[in-house]
Amino acid sequence: MSSHSASHSPVATAPPFQSGGSLQSAALAMIILGGAASAGALAGDEARHRLAFAWVWGFAFVWTIVLGSLFFVAIQHITRSVWSVIFRRVAEMWVAPAWLVGLAFVPVAVFVFAFGAHSAYPWADPAVVTGDHLLEAKKNYLNPNAFALRSAIFLLLWIGFAAYFVKNSLAQDAGSGGEQRAGKMRTASAPFLIIFGLSVTFASFDWLMSLDPHWFSTIYGVYVFAGMTLSGLAVITLSAVLLSAKGKMGSVVTGDHLYSLGGLLFAFTCFWTYIAFSQFMLIWCGNLPEETVFFIHRVEHGWKPVTLALIAVRFIAPFLLLLSRTAKMNAGRLAFVSVLVLVGQLLDLYWLIMPCAEGHGPRLGWQELGPVLLLTGLLVFSVARFLTKHRILPSGDPMFEKSREFHL
Amino acid sequence: MTSETRKTVGLVGLFDDPDSLMKAAEACRDAGFRKWDCHTPYPVHGLDRAMGMGPSPVPYVTITAGFIGIGVALLMQGWMDVIDYPIRIGGKPLWSWPAFVPICFELFVLFAAGSTLGAVLFMCRLGRFHSPLHDSGVMADITSSRFAIVLDAEDSKFSPQASEELLRKAGCTDVRPLVENTGEGEAH
Structure with missing residues (x-):
C-alpha cells in the first residue's frame, strides 16, 4: 500500500567506496597467506594429496557462494519480485566474479590429469580403475576427459549467464531502457533455471560425490543445492546488513525488506535439514553396505563430533535464532546467522569432502586452510573492487521505487 | 417475539479509502484507545502498525x-x-x-x-452469528467497498461527543452510532 509513500529522496548513484580500503587489504592478506600455504603444500606426495582435497574444499565453497547468488538473482527476475529489487545489486556483486570459479577449477583439472594417483579422485588413477568392477563400469562417465569436458560446459554456461545478468543490470543504471532490459533478463532466467538445476546436480556428482566413486545417492545434488542457496542468501544478507550499517544504502533497507531474506534463510535451513535427513533415513532404512559406508566414514575415526557439530550449526542454531518474526527483521541477528550459515557451509563441505581421504580423522592444518583462504580472499577482493566501480542500489530498475515502498 | 430494544454500544466511522482509514487509525492509536477495531473489505498492509498493535501471540x-x-x-x-x-x-x-x-x-x-x-x-472472534455491525447496518458496506473504525463504548477513553469529534477531526465524514439489538437473538 502506498499510504505513507511520501516521495523518496533520490539515492546515491556514486559507487559506495572510493577505494577498496580495509576490506581489500584483508582480502589481500588472505590471498598471500593462502597462496603461500597452498604453494608450500605442493612439495611432496603426501602434502600434495592433502592439498588436492583442500583445493576441492575451497573451490566448492567459492562455487556455492557465487552460484547461490546467481540463483537468487534469476529467481527474483522470473518471479518479478518487488521486495528484492533493492538487494539485487548486492547479489550481483557476488555473481560478477563468476569467472573466478572457472579459474579455481583449473587446478582441480590439473590434479586429475597430471597427478592422477595423488588427486582427490580415485577414478583418475588408472591403476585403481583396472580390476575394479564398478569403476570399470563407470569408466565411460568417470574419466578425466569426460570430467573436464562436462565441467567446462557447466562453467562456461554459468559464467555466460552471470555476465549477461550483471551486464544488463549495470546497463539499467544509465537510465534508459530499464523496462526492456528487465524483460530480457526475465526471459533469460527461465532457461537459466532449468540449466542451473541440471548442471548443479551433475557438477555436484562430478566434483563432490565422485570423491568416493563407489558410493552414490540420487538426492546428493539437491543436498548440495540446499547448501548453495543458503550460502548465496547468507552473503547477500550479510553484505546488505553491513553496507546498510555503514550508511552506503541510504535508508532504503527496512525491516520489512530484511524479513524476506530472514524468511528465506529460515526456510532453506529447514529445507537442508529435510534433505539431509531424507538421505540419512533412506540409507539407514535400506541398511545396504555400499550405501551405509558414507555414514560409517563420517562417524568413525573421530568424525562423529564433526557430524554432530554439523547438525548443531546447520540446523539447530539457525532454526532457533530465526524462529521468531522479530528475529527475521533484526539486522544484527541476521548478520550473526549469516556468518553462522557460512561457517556451516564450510563445515558441510568439509564433512562431505574430507572423509573421502580414507583412514584419517578430521585434520585442519595449513595444507587444508591454504586453498580456502586463497580462493575466498580472491572472491572478497573482487567484490571489494566491484564496490568501488558500481552503485550499490539498482535505481535504474523500473520496479526500484516500488521496492523501496515495500511493506509486509 | 420478545420486545426489542436498541442500545448504543459505540461509534462507527466510515471511510471511502484505505489511506484515510490509516490516518484515522493513527489518530485513535495516539488518543490511547484500547477497545477498538478496524474493518476493511480486504487486507490493508501496514494497518497493524497504524493501529499500534504489538506482536501477535x-x-x-x-x-x-x-x-x-x-x-x-x-x-x-x-x-x-x-x-x-x-x-x-x-x-x-x-x-x-x-x-x-x-x-x-x-x-x-x-x-x-x-x-x-x-x-x-x-x-478474531469469528464464528459469532451476530455482531453489532449488522444491527448498525454497516456490514454490507465494510465487506464490499468501505472501511470502518469501530470504537467500543466500554473503552475508558470513550465519550460519545469527544470520540465523534476525534473521528471527524481525523477526516471522517460519516460517523454513526454503533447499536446493538438486545432482548432477542443474544440469548441463543
Whole structure:
C-alpha cells in the first residue's frame, strides 16, 4: 500500500567506496597467506594429496557462494519480485566474479590429469580403475576427459549467464531502457533455471560425490543445492546488513525488506535439514553396505563430533535464532546467522569432502586452510573492487521505487 | 417475539479509502484507545502498525502445539512399535527413532497448522452469528467497498461527543452510532 509513500529522496548513484580500503587489504592478506600455504603444500606426495582435497574444499565453497547468488538473482527476475529489487545489486556483486570459479577449477583439472594417483579422485588413477568392477563400469562417465569436458560446459554456461545478468543490470543504471532490459533478463532466467538445476546436480556428482566413486545417492545434488542457496542468501544478507550499517544504502533497507531474506534463510535451513535427513533415513532404512559406508566414514575415526557439530550449526542454531518474526527483521541477528550459515557451509563441505581421504580423522592444518583462504580472499577482493566501480542500489530498475515502498 | 430494544454500544466511522482509514487509525492509536477495531473489505498492509498493535501471540500457540504434536507422535509410535505390537524389522531396535521422525514432523505440522487456524479464528472472534455491525447496518458496506473504525463504548477513553469529534477531526465524514439489538437473538 502506498499510504505513507511520501516521495523518496533520490539515492546515491556514486559507487559506495572510493577505494577498496580495509576490506581489500584483508582480502589481500588472505590471498598471500593462502597462496603461500597452498604453494608450500605442493612439495611432496603426501602434502600434495592433502592439498588436492583442500583445493576441492575451497573451490566448492567459492562455487556455492557465487552460484547461490546467481540463483537468487534469476529467481527474483522470473518471479518479478518487488521486495528484492533493492538487494539485487548486492547479489550481483557476488555473481560478477563468476569467472573466478572457472579459474579455481583449473587446478582441480590439473590434479586429475597430471597427478592422477595423488588427486582427490580415485577414478583418475588408472591403476585403481583396472580390476575394479564398478569403476570399470563407470569408466565411460568417470574419466578425466569426460570430467573436464562436462565441467567446462557447466562453467562456461554459468559464467555466460552471470555476465549477461550483471551486464544488463549495470546497463539499467544509465537510465534508459530499464523496462526492456528487465524483460530480457526475465526471459533469460527461465532457461537459466532449468540449466542451473541440471548442471548443479551433475557438477555436484562430478566434483563432490565422485570423491568416493563407489558410493552414490540420487538426492546428493539437491543436498548440495540446499547448501548453495543458503550460502548465496547468507552473503547477500550479510553484505546488505553491513553496507546498510555503514550508511552506503541510504535508508532504503527496512525491516520489512530484511524479513524476506530472514524468511528465506529460515526456510532453506529447514529445507537442508529435510534433505539431509531424507538421505540419512533412506540409507539407514535400506541398511545396504555400499550405501551405509558414507555414514560409517563420517562417524568413525573421530568424525562423529564433526557430524554432530554439523547438525548443531546447520540446523539447530539457525532454526532457533530465526524462529521468531522479530528475529527475521533484526539486522544484527541476521548478520550473526549469516556468518553462522557460512561457517556451516564450510563445515558441510568439509564433512562431505574430507572423509573421502580414507583412514584419517578430521585434520585442519595449513595444507587444508591454504586453498580456502586463497580462493575466498580472491572472491572478497573482487567484490571489494566491484564496490568501488558500481552503485550499490539498482535505481535504474523500473520496479526500484516500488521496492523501496515495500511493506509486509 | 420478545420486545426489542436498541442500545448504543459505540461509534462507527466510515471511510471511502484505505489511506484515510490509516490516518484515522493513527489518530485513535495516539488518543490511547484500547477497545477498538478496524474493518476493511480486504487486507490493508501496514494497518497493524497504524493501529499500534504489538506482536501477535499466535506464534506461541503454534510452536507449543507443534511440540505437543511431536510428543504425541513419539508416544503413539513408542506404544505401538515397542509395547503393544512389537515387530522387529530389518534387525533394527524396536525403538528406532529415525523411523519415527517423519511422523513427528507430520504431527508437528498438523498440530501447529490446526491450532494456528483455531487461534486465529478465536482471536478474531469469528464464528459469532451476530455482531453489532449488522444491527448498525454497516456490514454490507465494510465487506464490499468501505472501511470502518469501530470504537467500543466500554473503552475508558470513550465519550460519545469527544470520540465523534476525534473521528471527524481525523477526516471522517460519516460517523454513526454503533447499536446493538438486545432482548432477542443474544440469548441463543
